[in-house]
Every structure is written in C-alpha cells, then in structure tokens.
Amino acid sequence: MSITGEHAGKLHQLRQPTFTELYLPKLVTVWREGYGLSDFRADVFAGLTVAIVALPLSMAIAIASGVTPDRGLYTAVVGGFIVSLLGGSRFQIGGPAGAFIVLVAVTAERHGVDGVILATMMAGVVLIAAGLLRIGTYIKFIPYPVTVGFTAGIAVIIFASQLRDLSGITLAGKEPSEFVPKLVALAGGLNTINPSAIVVAVVSIAIIAALRRLRPSWPGILIAVVLAAIATAVLSLPIETIGSRFGGIPRELPSPVLPAFSLAKAKAVLPDAISFALLAAIESLLSAVVADGMTGRRHRSNCELVAQGAANIGAALFGGICVTGLIARTATNIRAGARGPLAGMLHSVFLLLFMVIAAPLASYIPLAALAAVLVVVAWTMAEKQEFATLLRSSWGDAVVLLATFLLTIFRDLTEGILVGFALGAVLFIHRMAEMTGIEERSPLVADDRPDDGNGERVRYDSGLAVDRDVLVYRITGAFFFGAASAIGGVLDGIADKRKALVVDFAAVPFLDSTAANVLGRVAAKSHRQGIRLFITGASPAVRRALLTHGVTPPLARYRETIERAVADIKAAPGVNASAVDEPVG
Numbered sequence: 001m002s003i004t005g006e007h008a009g010k011l012h013q014l015r016q017p018t019f020t021e022l023y024l025p026k027l028v029t030v031w032r033e034g035y036g037l038s039d040f041r042a043d044v045f046a047g048l049t050v051a052i053v054a055l056p057l058s059m060a061i062a063i064a065s066g067v068t069p070d071r072g073l074y075t076a077v078v079g080g081f082i083v084s085l086l087g088g089s090r091f092q093i094g095g096p097a098g099a100f101i102v103l104v105a106v107t108a109e110r111h112g113v114d115g116v117i118l119a120t121m122m123a124g125v126v127l128i129a130a131g132l133l134r135i136g137t138y139i140k141f142i143p144y145p146v147t148v149g150f151t152a153g154i155a156v157i158i159f160a161s162q163l164r165d166l167s168g169i170t171l172a173g174k175e176p177s178e179f180v181p182k183l184v185a186l187a188g189g190l191n192t193i194n195p196s197a198i199v200v201a202v203v204s205i206a207i208i209a210a211l212r213r214l215r216p217s218w219p220g221i222l223i224a225v226v227l228a229a230i231a232t233a234v235l236s237l238p239i240e241t242i243g244s245r246f247g248g249i250p251r252e253l254p255s256p257v258l259p260a261f262s263l264a265k266a267k268a269v270l271p272d273a274i275s276f277a278l279l280a281a282i283e284s285l286l287s288a289v290v291a292d293g294m295t296g297r298r299h300r301s302n303c304e305l306v307a308q309g310a311a312n313i314g315a316a317l318f319g320g321i322c323v324t325g326l327i328a329r330t331a332t333n334i335r336a337g338a339r340g341p342l343a344g345m346l347h348s349v350f351l352l353l354f355m356v357i358a359a360p361l362a363s364y365i366p367l368a369a370l371a372a373v374l375v376v377v378a379w380t381m382a383e384k385q386e387f388a389t390l391l392r393s394s395w396g397d398a399v400v401l402l403a404t405f406l407l408t409i410f411r412d413l414t415e416g417i418l419v420g421f422a423l424g425a426v427l428f429i430h431r432m433a434e435m436t437g438i439e440e441r442s443p444l445v446a447d448d449r450p451d452d453g454n455g456e457r458v459r460y461d462s463g464l465a466v467d468r469d470v471l472v473y474r475i476t477g478a479f480f481f482g483a484a485s486a487i488g489g490v491l492d493g494i495a496d497k498r499k500a501l502v503v504d505f506a507a508v509p510f511l512d513s514t515a516a517n518v519l520g521r522v523a524a525k526s527h528r529q530g531i532r533l534f535i536t537g538a539s540p541a542v543r544r545a546l547l548t549h550g551v552t553p554p555l556a557r558y559r560e561t562i563e564r565a566v567a568d569i570k571a572a573p574g575v576n577a578s579a580v581d582e583p584v585g
Contacts, residue, residue, distance in 0.1 A: 022300060022302060022303060023088075023131075023300075023302070023303045023306060024303070025085065025086045025087060025088070025303070025307070025341070026087060026088060026089060026090045026299075026300075026303075026340070026341050027084070027085060027086075027087075027340065027341040027342070029090075030090060030339070030340035030341060030342075035339070035340065035342075039339040039340065040342070042337045042338065042339045042343075043338055043339050043340060043342040043343035043346060044343075044346055045336060045337060046333050046336035046337050046338035046339075046343040046346075046347075047333075047338075047342070047343045047344070047345070047346030047347040047349070047350055048346070048347075048350050049219070049332060049333075049336040050093055050329050050332050050333050050336065050343070050344075050347040051346075051347045051348075051350035051351045051354065052219040052222050052350075053219060053221060053222065053328075053329060053332055054076050054080075054093075054095055054329060054347060054351060055073075055222060055351060055354050056221050056222055056225040056365075056370065056373055057095075057096075057221065057329075057373060057377070058072035058073050058075065058076040058095055058096055058351070059072050059073065059242070059249070059362070059365070059370060060072075060370035060371070060373045060374050060377075061096040061097065061098055061100070061101060061374070062075070062096060062321065063165075063242075063246075063367065063370060064098075064101045064105070064158065064161050064162065064371075064374055065096070065100065065101050065104035065105050065108065065321060066104065066105040066108040066109065066177075067104070067108060067113055067116065067321060068246050068249075069242055069246060069249055069362070070246075070249040070250055070319075071113075071319055071320055071321055072096045072320075072321070073249065073351060073355055074253060074254070074315065074318045074319055074320040075095055075096040075315045075320035075321050075322070075323055076094075076095035076096060076348065076351050077253065077318075077348045077351050077352050077355070078253070078311075078314045078315050078317075078318045078320055078348070079094050079095060079096075079311040079312065079314060079315035079320060079323030080093060080094045080095045080311075080323070080344060080345075080347060080348040080351070081314075081344075081345050081348035081349075082094070082307065082310050082311040082314045082315075082323075083284075083307050083308060083311045083323065083325065083344065084341040084342070084343070084344025084345045084347075084348070085307075085341065085345060086303075086306065086307035086310055086311075087303065087304050087307035087308075087341060087344075088288070088299050088300035088301065088302070088303030088304035088306075088307065089287075089288040089291055089292075089299035089300075089304050089325070089330075090291070090295070090297050090299070090340055090341060091291045091295065091297075091330055091333050091334050091338055091340075091341075091343070091344070092284070092287060092288055092291060092299070092304065092325045092330055092341075092344060093287075093325070093326050093329040093330045093332075093333050093344050093347060094284075094308070094311055094323050094324065094325055094326065094344070095323060095324075095326055095329065096320075096321055096322065096323070097283055097322070097324045097326055098154065098155075098158050098374065098377050098378065098381060099151070099154050099279060099283055099324070099381075100276070100279065100280075100321065100322045100324070101154075101157070101158055101161060101374075102154065102157045102158075102161075102177075102413060103272065103275050103276060103279065103322070103413060104116055104321050104322060105161070105177045106177050106272075107119055107269065107272040109177050110272075111265075111268060111269050111272070114259060114260050114265075115265065115268070115269045115272070116272075116321055117259040117316045117319060117320075117321075118259040118260065118261060118265060118266065118269050118273075118316070119269040119272040119273040119276055120273075120276060120312050120315060120316040120320070120321055120322050120323075121259055121312065121313050121316035121317075122266065122269065122270065122273035122276075123273045123274070123276035123277040123280060123309075123312050123322065124277075124308075124309040124310065124311070124312030124313035124314075124316065125309065125313070126273060126274060126277035126309070127277050127280060127281060127305050127306070127308050127309030127312060128305070128306050128309030128310065128313075129309075130277070130281060130302075130305050130309075131302040131303065131304070131305030131306035131307075131308075131309060132302070132306065134302045135281075135302075135305070136281065136285060136301030136302040136304065136305045137301055137302070139281050139282060139285055139301070142282065142417070142421060143400060143420070143421065143424035143512070143513070143514050144390075144512075144513045144514035144517045145390050145397045145398075145400040145401040145404065145420065145424065145513055145514075146400060146401075146404050146417060146420035146421055146424060147282070147286065148383050148386045148387055148390060148401060149400065149401045149402070149403070149404030149405040149408065149416065149420055150404050150405070150408045150413060150416050150417055150420070151381055151382070151383055152382050152383060152384075152387050152405050153404065153405045153406070153407075153408025153409045153413070153416060154378075154381070154408065154413070155378040155379070155381050155382035156179075156378070156382075156409055157179060157408070157409060158374055158375075158377065158378040158381075159374075159375055159378045159379075160179060160182055160183065161182070161374075162371040162372075162374050162375055162378075163186050164186060164189075164371075165197070165201075165240070165367040165368055165370070165371035166197065166198065166201045166368060166371045166372065166375065167193045167194065167197060167198055167201075168192075168193060168194025168195075168196065168197030168198065168239055168240070168368065169186055169189040169190070169192050169193055169194075170189060170192040170194075171185060171186075171188075171189050171192075172189075173185075179409050179410055180410070194238070194239060196237045196238055196239050196368075197239045197240075197366070197367075197368040198368075200228050200231070200232065200237065200239060200366050200368040200369055200372075201368040201369065201371055201372040201375075202372075203224075203228070204224040204225070204227075204228050204368070204369045204372035204373070205224075205372045205375060205376060207220065207223060207224040207227065208220045208221055208224045208372070208373070208376050209376070211223060211224075221373050221376070224369060224372070224373070225365055225369050225370065225373065228365070228366050228368070228369035228372075229241075229361070229364040229365045229366065229369070230364075232364055232365075232366045233364045237366070239366050239367070239368055240366065240367045240368075241363060241364055241365055241366050241367065242362055242363055242364075242365045242367070242370075243362075243363030243364060245367065247363075248359065248360065248362060248363040249355065249359050249362050249363075250355070250359065251355060251356050251359040251360075252355070252356065253318055253352065253355075254318055254319055256317040256318055257317065257319070258317065259316060274414075275413065275414045276312070276322050277309075278414060278417065279322075279324070279413065279414075280308055280312065280322060280323065280324040281305055281308070282417075283324040283325060283326075283327075284304055284305070284308050284324045284325030285299075285301055285304065285305075285325070286325075286327060287324075287325035287326060287327040287330050288301070288304055288325060288330075290327050290330065290331065291330050291331075291334060295334060304325070308323065308324060308325070311323040327381075328377070328380065328381075329347075333347070387401065387405075389548060389549060389550075390513055392548070393513055393516075393545065393548050393549070394513075394545075396427040397427075397512070397513045399423060399427070400420050400423045400424050400427060401420075403416075403419055403420055403423055404416045404417065404419065404420030404423075407419055407420070427512075469499040469500060469569070470499065470500045470501075470502065470566055470569055470570075471500070471501050471502070472502045472504065472562055472566070473501070473502070473503050473504065474503075474504040474506070474507065475503065475504065475505060475507070475508050479505075479508050479510070479511035479512075479515040499530075499531065499532065499569070500531060500532040500533070500534065500569040501526060501531055501532070501533050501534070502533075502534045502535075502536060502562055502565045502566065502569075503519075503533070503534070503535050503536070504535075504536045504537050504562055505535060505536065505537050505538040505539070505542050506536065506537025506538075507537075508537075508538070508539075508542055509539075510541060510542060510545075511542055511545055511546075512545075513545070513549065516545045516546050516548070516549035516551065517549055519546060519549075519551055520546075520549050520550045520551050520555075523550075523551050523555040523556045524550075524555060526555075527554065527555045532557070532569060533555065533556045533557070534556070534557050534558075534559055534565035534568070534569065535551070535556050535557070535558050535559070536558075536559045536560065536561055536562050536564070536565050537560065537561065537562075538558060543558060
C-alpha cells in the first residue's frame with residue numbers, strides 16, 4: 001500500500017520527532033499557541049456544560065456496573081482531570097464509560113469491588129506501557145466492522161442490564177451478569193413489575209428524546225433526572241432511589257489509598273485488567289479520532305494512552321473504576337465551544353462542586369430514571385445505520401460484524417474483538433487471493449517497466465506540482481484496514497489550504513469498509529471546509545463500496561481521469577456544481 005502525490009517528497013523530509021515532542025501534553029501545546037481570557041471563558045462554559053451531562057451519567061454507569069454511584073463520580077472527577085491534564089487530544093473528556101459496564105460488572109461479581117479497583121490500576125500500568133512502546137499506532141488497525149460490532153453488542157448488553165430497574169422487577173437472588181441467564185431471571189420476576197417505575201422510566205425517556213429534538217442545547221438528561229427526582233419525592237412514589245439502595249452519595253472525595261494487593265489477587269484479575277486496558281485504548285482513540293474529525297486537529301495516540309493509563313491509576317487510588325475517552329461527552333465539549341484541555345479539567349472541578357452542593361438531593365433520584373438515561377445511551381451508541389450499511393456492503397464484512405456482535409453478547413467482549421480481528425485478517429487474505437486471480441489489469445504489486453513503455457506513458461505535468469489550488473494524490477495497492485489509518489492521516493491534513501483535492505484510485509484493486517469509512521470522514525471534513533473532493537479512476541467495485549459508505553455527491557465527485565477532474569476544477573464554479581458524475585467502467 002502506498003500513497004504518492006506531486007508533493008509527496010516533502011513527507012520524507014520531515015525530521016523524526018523527539019520523545020518530549022511525542023509525549024508533550026496538549027495542554028502545554030495550547031498554552032504555547034497563545035491562550036487568552038476569551039479562551040478561558042469558552043472553556044469554563046464548555047466544562048460546565050459537560051459536567052451537567054456527566055453528573056447523572058457517571059452515577060448511572062457506576063450503578064449498572066455493580067458498584068455504588070459515588071465511585072462513578074470519583075472516576076469522572078479524578079480520571080477526567082488527569083486525562084485532560086496529560087492527554088494527547090485537545091478536546092478529550094475522560095470518565096466512566098457505558099462500554100465498561102459489562103466488564104466491570106463481571107469483575108465485581110468474580111473478585112469483588114477490591115478486585116475491580118486493583119484491575120483498574122493494573123490496566124493503567126498496561127496502558128502506560130503500551131503508550132511508551134508506541135502500540136497506540138497499531139490499535140488503529142482494528143477493522144471497522146469489528147468496532148461497529150462490539151459497540152452494538154455492548155449497547156444490547158447495556159439495555160438488558162437496565163431492564164430490572166426500568167420495570168422495577170424484584171428478584172429473589174442476585175441478578176446474573178451473563179446475558180441469557182439474566183433474561184431468564186428477569187422473566188421469572190415479571191410478576192413483581194412496578195408500574196410506577198415503568199411510568200417514571202418512560203416519561204424520562206420521552207423528556208430526553210423531546211428535548212434532543214426541540215431544544216438540543218438544553219441538558220435533557222439532567223432535566224429528566226431532576227424532574228423524576230422531584231416527582232418521586234413529592235408524590236412519594238413506591239420505587240427504589242439512590243438513597244434507598246445505596247444510602248446517598250458522599251460530599252467529598254475520599255483520601256487516596258492503594259488497593260489491597262497480593263500476587264494471587266493480581267494473577268486472578270490480570271485477564272480483567274488486560275480487557276480493561278484493551279477496551280480503554282480502543283474507546284479513547286476512537287473518541288480522539290472523532291474529535292479530530294469534528295475540529296480538524298490531530299491527536300497523538302501514544303501520548304493519549306499514557307494519559308489514560310495515569311488516569312486509571314489515579315481513579316483507582318480514589319476508589320474509582322475504569323477511565324477512558326468518551327465520544328459523546330467529547331463531542332458535547334466541542335459543540336459547547338471548548339478551546340483546549342482546560343475545559344476537560346474544569347468539567348471535573350465542576351463535578352466535584354456538584355458533589356459538595358447537591359449530594360443530599362441525589363438520594364431522591366429514582367433508579368428507574370437513571371436506567372432510562374442508560375437506555376438512551378445504548379440506543380445512541382448502537383450505530384444502527386453503520387450496522388445496516390455493513391450488513392449490505394459485502395458478505396465478508398457482514399460475517400465479521402455479526403461474529404463480533406454475537407460473541408460480545410453471548411460470550412465475552414475481548415473474545416469478540418480478537419475473533420473479529422482474526423476474521424478480518426482472513427477476509428483480507430481471501431480478498432487478496434481473489435483480486436490476484438481476477439484483476440489482471442490491477443496487480444497488487446506492479447512490475448517494473450521500461451521507460452519507453454508501450455504507449456501508455458504520458459508526459460510529466462509539472463503544472464500540477466506547483467498548483468496552489470489543486471492537490472493530486474494517487475493511492476496504489478489494496479486500501480484496507482491495515483493502511484487506512486496512515487492514508488487517512490495523510491489525506492486529512494494535506495489539503496487544508498487548497499481549493500480542491502483529487503484522489504486517484506486507478507491503481508487500487510479494492511478497498512474494505514474500514515478504508516471506505518476513513519475516506520468518508522475525509523470527504524465530510526473537506527466539504528465542511530469548502531474543499532472540493534474529486535475521486536478518479538475508481539473501478540465499479542471500489543466506487544460501489546465508497547457510495548455505500550456515504551462518499552456521495554456533494555461530498556465527493558467522481559471522474560474517470562485526473563485530467564478531467566482538474567479541468568472541471570479549473571472551470572467556473574457553476575460548471576462544477578452542475579456537472580454530472582461520470583459512470584465508471
């Protein structure tokens with residue numbers, strides 16, 4: 001896999017960055033760029049906005065994970081502060097994540113809360129080691145169907161974990177953590193359903209959904225939880241609350257304490273710690289990529305992993321659970337106008353203030369309302385459109401997707417990721433063999449040719465090399481998940497100062513869903529910045545894959561040749577706007 005362009009030589013002239021440059025926190029970078037009072041005001045507002053969202057979510061995630069709600073708040077306060085302080089992403093928000101609910105609940109059931117805290121600290125050490133060894137670069141190689149599959153699987157498990165509190169079911173024994181036994185146990189308790197809990201949950205979901213549609217800038221989750229708490233207290237509803245189940249939450253952070261440690265205990269929780277670290281790495285880097293796409297900035301993966309590791313160690317010292325980057329809260333941070341990492345640090349400070357001020361009121365929050373919050377979270381994170389797109393894109397992607405999805409639900413998250421990745425690699429090998437036999441005109445590795453050629457060579461056009469408006473890049477070879485991150489990183493940054501970008505696929509025999517998704521993000525970013533994107537030389541199969549994943553007009557225009565694309569770009573804007581995309585093949 002290679003990518004070449006008229007200015008490609010400049011990519012090889014870049015000096016190797018030093019260790020300090022690679023691991024310098026974005027906080028320092030932002031400060032050096034110039035940070036004024038207006039930036040501080042923007043970060044204060046963004047931090048407050050995210051804290052309002054994080055307050056009920058942190059408690060809800062902790063409860064669903066099988067621990068007390070205060071541990072979710074400790075995680076958001078301490079872990080979130082460290083993520084922003086040391087991280088390699090300018091806008092990342094850290095804290096407890098819905099994706100961890102299953103892992104934490106299973107670990108708590110097997111090893112107790114002390115085991116969860118020890119596993120969290122060990123995961124932090126693993127993440128720091130991974131960052132220092134620069135493994136963060138390779139985590140980006142996880143195929144897109146695997147990411148969508150385990151995310152959708154987690155969403156299903158989160159929904160199942162909230163059925164008890166949503167309906168107010170009372171169980172004779174402890175609720176099982178495994179998916180099928182959980183459903184069986186809940187079915188056996190249907191005769192204990194509490195109508196009041198169902199009404200509170202349904203109304204809470206309706207409020208959140210309505211406010212997202214009618215008043216998207218309002219903190220719908222917090223409003224729904226507060227109204228539910230008021231209604232429960234005023235009407236004396238017979239449903240469980242934070243106070244009745246947990247006795248409320250404390251008004252201050254506990255003193256830092258090392259978790260109980262022994263070699264036997266560490267050995268027992270090691271598999272859980274590795275699972276925590278793997279998921280934290282994937283989730284945090286996905287969140288950082290989303291932030292990059294929304295802002296046009298670039299995160300440093302390995303610096304981010306080191307920060308995530310430090311945050312997990314810090315959270316464990318204060319009795320918290322796993323920390324990772326949070327896509328929804330990071331996006332909220334950006335939309336609220338954040339300018340730098342200080343917004344994330346202030347979000348933690350505001351959360352601590354909320355704990356001090358509002359702790360007595362938290363006792364009235366009904367668990368049905370918090371369950372409703374997590375149901376909304378599960379619905380949002382399920383990536384339903386992407387799931388459907390992958391199912392119809394190709395049989396291979398569908399197999400990888402469904403295998404990861406089903407294994408995540410019925411077996412284990414880590415197993416689902418590993419099997420999905422292995423299937424993705426096998427699928428790539430199969431496609432390579434298939435392309436070698438079918439695409440004779442597009443070999444995977446081009447043979448050397450004499451300079452005189454056979455009439456196919458054209459004169460070198462030096463005009464493209466110095467053109468200040470148009471940048472032409474040619475991708476050569478299979479464009480698949482192993483190369484998608486590197487190619488996407490190049491395409492994401494090279495055309496910022498150009499009016500148009502031409503990406504030539506004439507020498508690409510095939511691309512997979514991961515690569516198509518990466519190009520979709522590049523197309524969306526270019527469209528937002530007013531850069532016209534033209535795709536040339538795409539075979540029918542390649543073009544079909546790109547169209548399936550949303551690389552469609554007006555985000556991108558398709559032409560048969562580079563020359564035709566450049567000619568359209570040089571024409572009057574009206575000509576380009578009305579041009580009809582050419583059929584390929």
